[in-house]
Amino acid sequence: MKQNPISLVRDHRLKEMLTAEGIVVNSFNADLLYEPWEVVDDEGQPFTMFAPFWNRCLSMPYDPPAPLLPPKKINSGNLSMCPSDDLIFEDESERGSNALLARAWTPGWQNADKALTAFLNGPLADYSVNRKKADSASTSLLSPHLHFGELSVRKVFHLVRMKQLVWSNEGNHAAEESCTLFLRSIGLREYSRYLSFNHPSSHERPLLAHLRFFPWVVNECYFKIWRQGRTGYPLVDAGMRELWATGWLHDRIRVVVSSFFVKVLQLPWRWGMKYFWDTLLDADLESDALGWQYITGSLPDGRELDRIDNPQFEGYKFDPHGEYVRRWIPELARLPTEWIHHPWDAPVSVLQAAGIELGSNYPLPIVELDAAKARLQEALSEMWQLEAASRATMNNGMDEGLGDSSEVPPIEFPQELQMEIDRQPAQATANVPMTARRREDQMVPTMTSSLNRAETEVSADLGNSEDTRAQVPFHAHFEPRVEREDAIQNAEGPAPRINGVHQHNIFQQPQPRRREAVAPSVSEASSSWTGREGAVVPVWSLPAASGHSETFAADEADVSSRSYLDRHPQSHRLMNWSQLSQSL
DNA sequence: CAGCCTTTCTG
């Protein structure tokens, strides 16, 4: 049983329904090593940092239970009672992408088992050395199997530990260390569930309250360029194109692209999270929420928000010979390694020899790092000011009773209207668009509320199910030609600069369509890059309920799922798991 | 062997 609001509610309702039918229901934990309420610090409080959490997990007085054996026999009921027509595993619009994904990843527990064995006997031993490499040869590739429950995390844990014991006895320190590191990433997965359990809205709201005041840049053009892998930073672009084409990204590259998203582009992190959700094979609400919160600096032990990672340096770190970049960005294939991660510095002659014309063939950097740093500093100080102001208002409110209208951003706003307002700056006034910021983190897409919408607006646009995984790329063959035409169209003439920001190919992009028109038809989606755009234009959420002044978001942590549901009755409303089930 | 410098890793 998974410990997050959605599956918690789902499981709970399932149990209720079955019990009402007179069926005895037992649930078992198969998704976690330990139940979240078992792992607490010396005061009995939940951990708020990963390292101590994981240490405690590793030093628990009892091992995680071994995975249960499969049942000897399953007595099937009367199958004719099952309305089989209702079980739709693949609808028409998904067929293309499914066929594609099946090539890279074979579902089913037997294949999961094979993948595990292969990893244990192969890459695991060298994991500590190879995990820096951008290509996936060194990773376990188990996450989709884990996500879909085809593989028990306990089984993984026990088998890796046995390997570790063997290697430890052999004195193979590198391999032993590999096990520690790999288990650590299993631990991160565990921790993501743990956090979601203790803070059920961690996929929606930053855990550190001050982050709610960060003025995100609401710029859908940036968002689009990031998705298309046209930021002008080769490592970022290569990653985004691999993600698009395969639904897979190496862990390190996920950090690179999301960090770029949050710190250089300063887009609202939940947009990025939504896109990951739409594209990643192993998309996982808890893990991705943890990952994005980590990158955004909204965890107590996350990385600092003001530290911008330099894609150029990271490029030489993770992809020292530029092979990864060349594989995913054919335009740059002929560029020597010396310049592969910073083509903008390359001499004209080198670029010419490589057939590259920056700004047409391959974009110039969308934002220069110095400019990004400066803007980030501004944004941060604005964030702290707002935070302080909010706190002051809170205190006043305490003293004088009520009347703190400024404390929380507007609770409800007309979605369409708000959207229009937000688009104005980016659309018309080309000289100020970069400053269009919104502090309301609520202006972001959310899985749950979009499901809610789907529930209420019924089939109007759900037919095209923009919230499901249907929009995983249709034709994943990477087609540089299409892309190149696009590039040329979008980058005519020299790129003007405003505030140190290259303006090319940002404002010449066609404006995103309105929401009603976003879902692409199948043919549209398969025909070009832009065809798919609509599918990932976010659905806007209503603001999260009440604001809190504590450092930590004030989700009540609770031990039993029962009382969680008592306190969050709205969960029933918010989450329509039948819509979600196909993507979970 | 202390003290200092460099390198490496931080999800």
Add this chain to the structure above:
DNA sequence: AGAAAGGCT
């Protein structure tokens, strides 16, 4: 950026 670890004198 900052800590930790390792290497050098």
